[in-house]
Amino acid sequence: MNQQSDNLCQTSLVSQETSMRITSLRFLLAIFVVFIHNNLDADTAINYYHLDFIEPVVITWIKTLVCSVLGSAAVPLFFMFAGYLQFRKNDTYPVLLKKKAKSLLAPYVIWTIIAVLVFFIDQSIPRLAPFFQNENNIVRDWNITDWINLFWTHTDNIYPLMYRFWFVRNLMIIVIVSPLLTYFAKKIPFVFIVVAILFYVNGFPLGLGTALFFYMCGYYFAEYDIDFFFV
Numbered sequence: 001m002n003q004q005s006d007n008l009c010q011t012s013l014v015s016q017e018t019s020m021r022i023t024s025l026r027f028l029l030a031i032f033v034v035f036i037h038n039n040l041d042a043d044t045a046i047n048y049y050h051l052d053f054i055e056p057v058v059i060t061w062i063k064t065l066v067c068s069v070l071g072s073a074a075v076p077l078f079f080m081f082a083g084y085l086q087f088r089k090n091d092t093y094p095v096l097l098k099k100k101a102k103s104l105l106a107p108y109v110i111w112t113i114i115a116v117l118v119f120f121i122d123q124s125i126p127r128l129a130p131f132f133q134n135e136n137n138i139v140r141d142w143n144i145t146d147w148i149n150l151f152w153t154h155t156d157n158i159y160p161l162m163y164r165f166w167f168v169r170n171l172m173i174i175v176i177v178s179p180l181l182t183y184f185a186k187k188i189p190f191v192f193i194v195v196a197i198l199f200y201v202n203g204f205p206l207g208l209g210t211a212l213f214f215y216m217c218g219y220y221f222a223e224y225d226i227d228f229f230f231v
Helices: 002-012 016-036 041-051 057-090 093-124 142-147 163-176 178-187 188-202 205-223
Strands: none
Touching: 002 188, 016 093, 057 163, 057 205, 093 163, 163 178, 163 205, 178 205, 188 205
């Protein structure tokens, strides 16, 4: 009963209205992420797909507004919501890790393994093999380092094999070090937020600058009880 009461108290720290707004926005932002990854432009069409690509100027403006302007807010807001909800609910560190192991780590590992199996099966079928001949993705030729990089920085860039999951990977990293982040945020709040801004503006390995800055924005909103929907 005590544990149930504690959970209810923690959940009540996020108002029902705020929770509903975040849930609604998550759906909208997920749509924007799809738009971002389907924003075909003329250069990409010609260079990668060898297609003649001509579109009216009005269409280009609409695509820019939806995909590049509104869409660019999607990932930052996902990080901010994650930070806000974590610090607002204020779970203990073991409970937090247990929750994230289920909601982030397990899907991350499972879907990456599924992707590897798809590559392996398709590379084993003669008629499909020619379409899966990227030298970085030949499963039979992978060494231990390659298997590690599936989840970390595959093909020497900031993305894992399931490159759309870079957000999940970075969120897991930030969650793991969140006690350290909150310690400095409380001890030197102004200095810490300046450092986070610099990391965001100048870039940071694996794209962690974006994750750090907006995740900690969520922390400040939660810590100082600021309604970010008003902002």
